[in-house]
Amino acid sequence: MATGVSRVDLDGRPIKPITICMIGAGGFIGSHLCEKLMSETPHKVLALDVYNDKIRHLLEPDTLPWADRIQFHRLNIKHDSRLEGLIKMSDLTINLAAICTPADYNTRPLDTIYSNFIDALPVVKYCSENNKRLIHFSTCEVYGKTIGSFLPKDSPLRQDPAYYILKEDDSPCIFGSIEKQRWSYACAKQLIERLIYAEGAENGLQFTIVRPFNWIGPRMDFIPGIDGPSEGVPRVLACFSNALLRREQLKLVDGGQSQRTFVFIKDAIEAVLLMIENPDRANGHIFNVGNPNNEVTVRQLAEMMTEIYSKVSAEPPLDVPTVDVSSKVFYGEGYDDSDKRIPDMTIINRQLGWNPKTSLWDLLESTLTYQHKTYAEAIRQSMSKSIASS
Numbered sequence: 341m342a343t344g345v346s347r348v349d350l351d352g353r354p355i356k357p358i359t360i361c362m363i364g365a366g367g368f369i370g371s372h373l374c375e376k377l378m379s380e381t382p383h384k385v386l387a388l389d390v391y392n393d394k395i396r397h398l399l400e401p402d403t404l405p406w407a408d409r410i411q412f413h414r415l416n417i418k419h420d421s422r423l424e425g426l427i428k429m430s431d432l433t434i435n436l437a438a439i440c441t442p443a444d445y446n447t448r449p450l451d452t453i454y455s456n457f458i459d460a461l462p463v464v465k466y467c468s469e470n471n472k473r474l475i476h477f478s479t480c481e482v483y484g485k486t487i488g489s490f491l492p493k494d495s496p497l498r499q500d501p502a503y504y505i506l507k508e509d510d511s512p513c514i515f516g517s518i519e520k521q522r523w524s525y526a527c528a529k530q531l532i533e534r535l536i537y538a539e540g541a542e543n544g545l546q547f548t549i550v551r552p553f554n555w556i557g558p559r560m561d562f563i564p565g566i567d568g569p570s571e572g573v574p575r576v577l578a579c580f581s582n583a584l585l586r587r588e589q590l591k592l593v594d595g596g597q598s599q600r601t602f603v604f605i606k607d608a609i610e611a612v613l614l615m616i617e618n619p620d621r622a623n624g625h626i627f628n629v630g631n632p633n634n635e636v637t638v639r640q641l642a643e644m645m646t647e648i649y650s651k652v653s654a655e656p657p658l659d660v661p662t663v664d665v666s667s668k669v670f671y672g673e674g675y676d677d678s679d680k681r682i683p684d685m686t687i688i689n690r691q692l693g694w695n696p697k698t699s700l701w702d703l704l705e706s707t708l709t710y711q712h713k714t715y716a717e718a719i720r721q722s723m724s725k726s727i728a729s730s
């Protein structure tokens with residue numbers, strides 16, 4: 341812990357310890373952010389969530405060096421009168437709470453919209469009324485589809501970055517029709533972004549909006565049947581990890597042609613820490629946080645993960661490691677997809693000097709090593725139990 345050392349911000353000023361109200365601290369991003377704040381800074385965290393499994397190693401035992409700097413509050417922000425008091429006690433609120441797995445967007449659109457818009461409203465209101473700074477987690481999904489995706493397949497303009505690079509202050513938000521309920525999440529996130537922006541413009545709310553571009557790493561989501569529901573569908577990293585651990589084929593939705601850029605969670609957390617500790621540079625801004633150099637199609641991701649997992653587990657891959665599946669079968673009616681997601685990095689470079697470091701190969705190698713160590717034995721046991729009982 342660096343409490344004894346004088347830490348300075350990007351402008352050379354000493355960083356004063358602050359109290360952070362972190363909502364959704366028990367999730368994937370929250371757990372990594374809490375770890376970083378405990379091990380490398382003197383800041384205090386009021387960690388709010390309905391679950392704490394992913395941060396239990398930071399909460400117990402109470403002899404941990406940071407024990408007096410992290411407090412867990414088990415609460416649901418939908419209905420808990422403690423929320424305003426906890427925001428008032430803090431210098432900064434970070435809101436991570438959300439339903440954010442695509443399998444829910446078209447099957448539980450009401451929960452998705454309530455979670456990403458309605459439930460966030462009191463957080464914004466309490467920050468604005470009490471003059472507290474807010475860092476709100478939005479998503480790269482607010483960009484929706486690229487302009488280029490509407491051009492004819494053979495148009496040379498598809499190669500022109502102007503038609504696909506996603507810029508915070510320039511790119512439009514392009515969603516599908518209302519029946520394509522996939523966009524319920526993106527639309528709710530867009531409206532809360534607009535509300536926060538308006539609170540800044542009309543009432544002086546000090547805010548930063550983060551648009552993560554596929555942050556991945558250890559502790560992301562769950563492995564169905566092990567630490568999550570057997571029928572649950574997590575995000576792609578956990579879906580593919582689950583299949584590799586069980587020696588099943590990786591399912592490629594609509595042929596796996598969509599493209600994504602993946603960034604290592606540890607790189608992304610560095611960017612969030614810069615936002616926390618440099619409010620003058622971060623306030624009033626919306627930041628893309630991603631790695632434009634790590635672009636692959638989902639099919640290429642599956643091939644890479646198969647190769648790396650074989651190395652990590654010392655087991656040969658299946659003869660046919662992937663299988664195509666339609667989005668209707670995999671996600672149900674109303675699914676749609678973002679075709680391509682490359683973040684423009686101008687604003688985050690200019691304001692915070694941040695750049696991601698980890699290649700896709702390296703981040704998958706370290707993540708799959710973690711998945712194998714954490715889950716391989718539990719999966720082996722659960723599979724042998726189900727064979728014995730059949």
Ligand SMILES: NC(=O)c1ccc[n+]([C@@H]2O[C@H](COP(=O)([O-])OP(=O)(O)OC[C@H]3O[C@@H](n4cnc5c(N)ncnc54)[C@H](O)[C@@H]3O)[C@@H](O)[C@H]2O)c1
Binds near residue numbers: 365370478
């Ligand atoms: N991981 C990514 O790459 C990514 C990408 C884009 C956007 N985001 C956004 O970042 C945020 C965090 O994402 P994550 O990947 O850590 O997701 P996550 O699901 O792992 O974490 C969200 C946490 O919020 C908690 N939560 C949800 N509703 C709550 C409520 N009503 N009261 C209290 N706690 C509640 C959940 O229990 C969970 O622990 C989300 O807002 C998400 O939309 C993440």
Ligand SMILES: O=C(O)[C@H]1O[C@H](OP(=O)(O)OP(=O)(O)OC[C@H]2O[C@@H](n3ccc(=O)[nH]c3=O)[C@H](O)[C@@H]2O)[C@H](O)[C@@H](O)[C@@H]1O
Binds near residue numbers: 576594
């Ligand atoms: O992480 C992000 O930046 C954002 O994007 C994600 O959306 P998406 O990338 O579509 O979600 P994934 O589940 O990670 O899927 C990525 C791609 O893989 C495909 N996929 C997923 C799972 C699977 O088993 N097979 C498969 O081909 C999906 O159809 C999609 O094209 C989620 O919406 C959010 O967590 C977040 O806002």
